Amino acid sequence: MYVNHTITNYFIIKGISDVPEIQITIFILVLLIYLFILGGNMTILLLICLDSHLHTPMYFFLANLSIVDMSCTTATLNRILTSFVTKNNTISFFGCMAQTFMAGSLTVHELFILTAMSYDRYLAVCNPLTYHLLMNNRNCSFLASFCWVLGFLLVAPLVGILSSFSCYTSVEINHFLCDIVPLMKITCSDTSLLDVIFFIEGLFLFTIVPFLLTFIPYIFIIVAILKIKSNTGRRKAFYTCSSHLTVVTLLYTILVSQYLTPSSTSTLDSKKLYALFNTAAIPLLNPLIYCLKNKDVKAALGRRLKKSKIFI
Numbered sequence: 001m002y003v004n005h006t007i008t009n010y011f012i013i014k015g016i017s018d019v020p021e022i023q024i025t026i027f028i029l030v031l032l033i034y035l036f037i038l039g040g041n042m043t044i045l046l047l048i049c050l051d052s053h054l055h056t057p058m059y060f061f062l063a064n065l066s067i068v069d070m071s072c073t074t075a076t077l078n079r080i081l082t083s084f085v086t087k088n089n090t091i092s093f094f095g096c097m098a099q100t101f102m103a104g105s106l107t108v109h110e111l112f113i114l115t116a117m118s119y120d121r122y123l124a125v126c127n128p129l130t131y132h133l134l135m136n137n138r139n140c141s142f143l144a145s146f147c148w149v150l151g152f153l154l155v156a157p158l159v160g161i162l163s164s165f166s167c168y169t170s171v172e173i174n175h176f177l178c179d180i181v182p183l184m185k186i187t188c189s190d191t192s193l194l195d196v197i198f199f200i201e202g203l204f205l206f207t208i209v210p211f212l213l214t215f216i217p218y219i220f221i222i223v224a225i226l227k228i229k230s231n232t233g234r235r236k237a238f239y240t241c242s243s244h245l246t247v248v249t250l251l252y253t254i255l256v257s258q259y260l261t262p263s264s265t266s267t268l269d270s271k272k273l274y275a276l277f278n279t280a281a282i283p284l285l286n287p288l289i290y291c292l293k294n295k296d297v298k299a300a301l302g303r304r305l306k307k308s309k310i311f312i
Contacts, residue, residue, distance in 0.1 A: 009093045012172045015083065016276065027084045033280050034077045040287025041066035044297065051300040057135040058124070061117045062290060064144050068113060069283035072106040075099060076177045076279040093163075096178035101159040103177060107278070109151030111210040114248050116143045121241050122217035126224045154205055158198060165189035175272050177279070207252075214248055243289050250285065254278045 016026055048054045048063045079099065083089050091099070123131045158180060167188045175182040180198065184191050221241060228234045254277050291297050 008168050008171050010090050010171065011093070011096050011178065013079065013083065013089050013091055013176065013178070014172055014174050015080065015089065016176045016272070023084065027081065030077055030080050030280070033284055034073060034081065037073045037077075037280075037283045037287075038070055040291070041070045041283065043301070044287055044290060047297060047300045047304060051303060053303075054296060054300055057120050057140045058117070059296075060140050061113055061120060061144065064113050064147070065110065065117070065286065068106050068110045069286055072103060072110070073279060073283050075102040075106065080176055091178065096173075096183075097159055097163045099178040100162065100180060100183065101155055103179065103279070104155040104158065105151040107151075108154055108206055109147050110251070111206065111214075112147040112150055113144065114244070114251065115210045115213045116147060117244050118214040118217045118248070119143075121244060122221055125221045125241070154201060158194065158201065161194045161197070165191075176276070179275065211252060218245065243294060246289055247282070247286060251278070251282055254282065 016030075017023075045063050045066045048059045048066075076099070079091070120135060123134055127134070162180060162183060165187045168186050169188050170186045173182050173186065180194075184194065184198075218241070225234050225238060291301070
């Protein structure tokens with residue numbers, strides 16, 4: 001369906017695939033992924049809240065990360081499930097802008113909460129004597145709150161400009177969610193200002209700044225670890241940081257491929273695939289990486305199971 005130079009009050013979301021034969025398979029896979037993400041992250045969140053051994057800055061930020069993953073997944077994958085059940089792929093203009101804002105803000109918040117986790121690891125390894133003084137409850141709460149507010153503030157101008165566009169060449173969005181890039185592809189309004197802001201924020205504020213603030217501390221961490229004389233001490237230090245570093249590397253690789261690759265070398269279908277990895281694979285992997293590679297979380301889970309007498 002096409003509208004030429006007119007205001008639209010709804011959009012049609014094309015979805016992951018428009019092949020009828022695989023719609024049920026897609027629905028089942030997305031549902032299973034969604035339930036696993038909710039279950040895994042909720043388990044981490046409950047363990048951190050209930051187990052006093054996990055009441056540390058590292059797990060405070062991990063709890064925030066779990067909340068972000070569950071919220072972002074609900075704001076994106078939930079739309080796929082709803083469309084399949086209701087057989088309705090339309091979304092209101094306001095609903096589309098709201099989804100764009102929430103998905104973008106939560107992604108930015110995840111970048112900065114991972115940056116805060118990197119700073120936490122840097123202090124723990126490089127400044128252990130002052131760690132508890134610097135990473136007290138007040139400072140941790142301030143860092144987490146700052147990340148939340150920053151995510152909303154940085155994305156608000158982009159969505160504000162996008163919502164002011166008055167016409168679209170098509171109401172069909174070639175994506176499984178409302179996102180800035182596919183919406184910019186179908187608008188017939190002047191996107192020059194949005195292009196500039198999106199480029200500046202996307203390249204610097206969403207990528208370079210958090211990337212440097214996340215990975216530079218790891219240079220000092222690696223140097224400090226290499227100075228440890230004990231092999232056991234070095235392994236323990238690397239083990240402490242490996243989960244976070246794995247998640248950060250995966251997330252930045254996907255986001256750069258999704259948003260910063262030139263249009264001439266990527267299509268909306270390829271960007272849709274990267275977006276699916278970002279909204280499904282990363283939140284799916286986080287519980288696995290932080291649980292299976294984390295002795296403290298596994299020990300906390302064992303204590304809770306023993307306390308509840310599940311295996312007795």
